[in-house]
Amino acid sequence: MGSKLIIALMAGCALLIQSVPADAKPQHKHHLKAAKTVQKVKAHKVKPHKASRKHYSKQEDDALTNLVMEKAGTSPRLYSNIALIYDAQEHRSLYSKNADTVAPIASITKLMTAMVVLDANLPMNEPITISEADVDTLKGTHSRMRPGMTLTRAEMLKLALMSSENRAACALARTYPGGTAAAVAKMNEKARQLGMNNSRFLEPSGLNSNNVSTAQDLVKMVDAADNYALIHEFTTTASHQVTPAGFRTMQYNNTNPLVKNASWDIGVSKTGFINEAGRCLVMEANIQGRPVIMVLLDSQGKQTRVGDAARVKKWMESSETRSRATRNI
Numbered sequence: 001m002g003s004k005l006i007i008a009l010m011a012g013c014a015l016l017i018q019s020v021p022a023d024a025k026p027q028h029k030h031h032l033k034a035a036k037t038v039q040k041v042k043a044h045k046v047k048p049h050k051a052s053r054k055h056y057s058k059q060e061d062d063a064l065t066n067l068v069m070e071k072a073g074t075s076p077r078l079y080s081n082i083a084l085i086y087d088a089q090e091h092r093s094l095y096s097k098n099a100d101t102v103a104p105i106a107s108i109t110k111l112m113t114a115m116v117v118l119d120a121n122l123p124m125n126e127p128i129t130i131s132e133a134d135v136d137t138l139k140g141t142h143s144r145m146r147p148g149m150t151l152t153r154a155e156m157l158k159l160a161l162m163s164s165e166n167r168a169a170c171a172l173a174r175t176y177p178g179g180t181a182a183a184v185a186k187m188n189e190k191a192r193q194l195g196m197n198n199s200r201f202l203e204p205s206g207l208n209s210n211n212v213s214t215a216q217d218l219v220k221m222v223d224a225a226d227n228y229a230l231i232h233e234f235t236t237t238a239s240h241q242v243t244p245a246g247f248r249t250m251q252y253n254n255t256n257p258l259v260k261n262a263s264w265d266i267g268v269s270k271t272g273f274i275n276e277a278g279r280c281l282v283m284e285a286n287i288q289g290r291p292v293i294m295v296l297l298d299s300q301g302k303q304t305r306v307g308d309a310a311r312v313k314k315w316m317e318s319s320e321t322r323s324r325a326t327r328n329i
Contacts, residue, residue, distance in 0.1 A: 076315035078308045082297035084215035085312055089290045099215040102198050103297055106272030106280050107164045109206030111225045114161055116186045117172050118228055124154040134170040138207050143167045149244035161234040163252040166205040173204035194220045209276035215295040218282055222293050226268050226284045235269045281305040287316045
């Protein structure tokens, strides 16, 4: 059996030797290298020529600006604990920091109070008198609007918005059809209509820390408030004098100093402060020709929110400069 296997193997080897051509030669290294080179040439793709520079449409220009802003490599250093910078033209966030955190919003509340009052189409020249019911018993805050002072609804609204006058806001809600409870219910209803699903209002001034929202929700509220001409006018008024009958003239100033700055083009502005909320600021402003909504909440330090707004503006302007430089390359 073993001898037969050996004979079979020897016969197979003989056949294999006969199948090799007599002139066959082993391939040298340079032959192998040449073969590899041919393969590389065949696999090489022709590099396309650079496209000629094109002219950008307005839509493409804006889209490229946003892209460069995202890829610019740096974000603004903001000291507010909650922040959201929103491009209202492209409907997209440019910067976000804890934007979904539910937090007290202090007097930012008054924007919702104002919208509800204006939605009711009440006579703006109707006189409203401050009463004891409008006095803050929760935190004991001071107000120059004493019980017995009478102003028109329009003036009360202006003081509530530009100077964050708490008693004026409470008087507006108290004289709403159905009273304060009806006004607050309408505020919560409007919040739901705007898609502010993480917001809640318990009273019209913002003194109650249970008036809460998120930066994402407040973008929706500011965007809605921007549609009211009186809110635009009153929140951007730098100062205003009132003379209640029988009382001396009083000067009120806007709580946001940026409305006095000529380099800013502000459409809506509202500040807020209670200890639980920190210092807050919401604005709609045109920066580099585009509407931007800023929400800055829980800022520590008296000027931090204003400083953060200035840093956002500088960041956006420098990002726009970089984008234009990129288009010129």
